[in-house]
Amino acid sequence: MTAIPDQGAHTGSERPTFLSRFQLRGAVWLAAPAVLVLLVALAYPLAIVVVRSFTDPAPGIDNYIWFFQSAVNRNVLQRTFVVAAWVTLASLICAYPYAYAMTIVGRNVRLALILCVLVPFWLSGVVRTLAWVILLQDSGVINSMLRGIGLSPVKLIRTLPGVIIGMTQVLLPFMILPIYSVMRGIDTRLLQAARSLGAKPWRAFVQIYVPLSLPGVYAGAIIVFILSLGFYITPALLGGPRSTMLSSLVQNQVLSLLNWGRGGAMGVVLLVATFLLLAIAAPLMRQKHTSNRREA
């Protein structure tokens, strides 16, 4: 059931048998710095947040009762997941062809494409978001162009589509890179083999290539989805009240009302909801994947 045999084209598929006990112990040491950082910088603060959500201001589950009794919280939680789903879908639609293009072009063009993906990483998210404000606003670049060619302007800023556009651009690299790294490993001779057996190009692509690229898609989708759930700056600047996400409400509780217990409870609810969703999605992904493999 593991994914490793799928990557048949990988030259290193036999490596695990060479892994001696000595190497295993070495691996533990190699992972130690990262584990340590995670413990100090993630696990410990997270534990405090969880504990506080049950103890601040009084022991019990009052904070959680408050969360689910408030229609505002429930609406915004739901909206947060909807926005994350849209952003994931939009990123996938943009990233898949892009990543594919990266695998079929020459070396120089590929370098240029990678550069285009990475440049946004070097800019602060705030700067990029403010650039989107200038592009999307009613008197902005996009609407000026629309007016210039005689079309009526569209409302983009402070709308949900505006938020989705901005978030998609910020998160696109996280979708492109995992998909590209999987696509790069796909043996294109499989496509030629399918063609030689009589499959039309699109059929070979859909039945051979796409299933083989799915691990990258899943990885990218999960990363983008989870990152979207916690977005704060972009929805705050590009969105209006109707696109406020849960992080804004957490911020309000923690920074302005000093209700750290409630803020913690909101974070825990978001975290648990995310885990639940992943737990539901993971078996589906695996199943789909194997069945496709069998067909192929």
Added chain:
Amino acid sequence: MKNFARAFALTMTCALALPAFAQDKPVAGEVKEGSLKGKTLTFVSYGGIYQDGQVAALQDFVTKSGVTLLNDGPTEIAKLKAQVDAGNVTWDVVDTADLPPYVHCGTLFQKLDLSKLDVSKIPPGQVGECSVPAMNYGVVLMYKNETYKDNPPKNWVDFFDTEKFPGIRAIDGSGDPTGGLIEQAFKASGGDPRAMTPDDIEKGIQKLRDLGPDTIYWKTGAESQQLAESGEADMVMMWTGRAMTAVKNGAAYTPVWQDWLVVMDQMTIPVGVKDTDAAYALLNAYLGANAQAILTEKTSYTPINLDAKPKVDDVTAAFLTSTPERIGQGYQQNIPFWVKNFDLAAEKWSALLSGN
């Protein structure tokens, strides 16, 4: 016997302490030469030209007292709470928004001993139990000249009248609710803001909600300025500093001064600072006429020393809120009411801002 012991101890403490503090009544802006040599104070504010201006205003104090002044920021009440809870307060003097010193008076902020400060030149009614003002500014309604031409809005009631004055509104959604705005909204819905009850908060908020889905809630002062400069909104609720900058940058908007909302930043000393007297010395120096003149020249905010004589250009002068005319037009929110109902107002405000 117990009482006697306590009285005796108190007397002894005073007697021991007296020589150290035996100085005349403090005078705003004055500090004793070399009195803070070797000491360090951390001043916390909101950064940008504002904090730069405050540091410039304190330069004379630093030079004279010999103190080392460190800067930190931006002010986060949550960070301060973490410091106070942990018993390790590293922020000595903190500039805050207008309500926190009232909401957290005695818990996060020290009750001020006014014998250590000269508050005689502060405009009346601005000294709190735990705070002195850091500067004054206003929240004004700015309208777009092109939209309203000969029939401009004259006050906040017009701001809430979308039939007579159609157009997109932009409101301060950068943080806590602005009590004064909710009071004005309640007034526009036919209520008397001076007799507001907690239930009326929802009525005021509803009036804001009624402005419609096109209403913009700006998140930063820069965004409000941008809304005016690009002409996106027809009426913008703006901080006077940002309004002035927008006008200087060519925004064709006009301020409405009737019932402009009086706002101030506050200067506070957190509970548990290492050297309270040094913090008082900084506050007292900050309140001086010269320091305040420098602050205004650098930031365009209104000084909180009535004797301050800043030299500013015409546009800046037009947006200062300390002239007798402006003081007459200003609207002061009901601070005790909003302090008492802070959580309720914040909750309703947060619901409004999340589209509920």
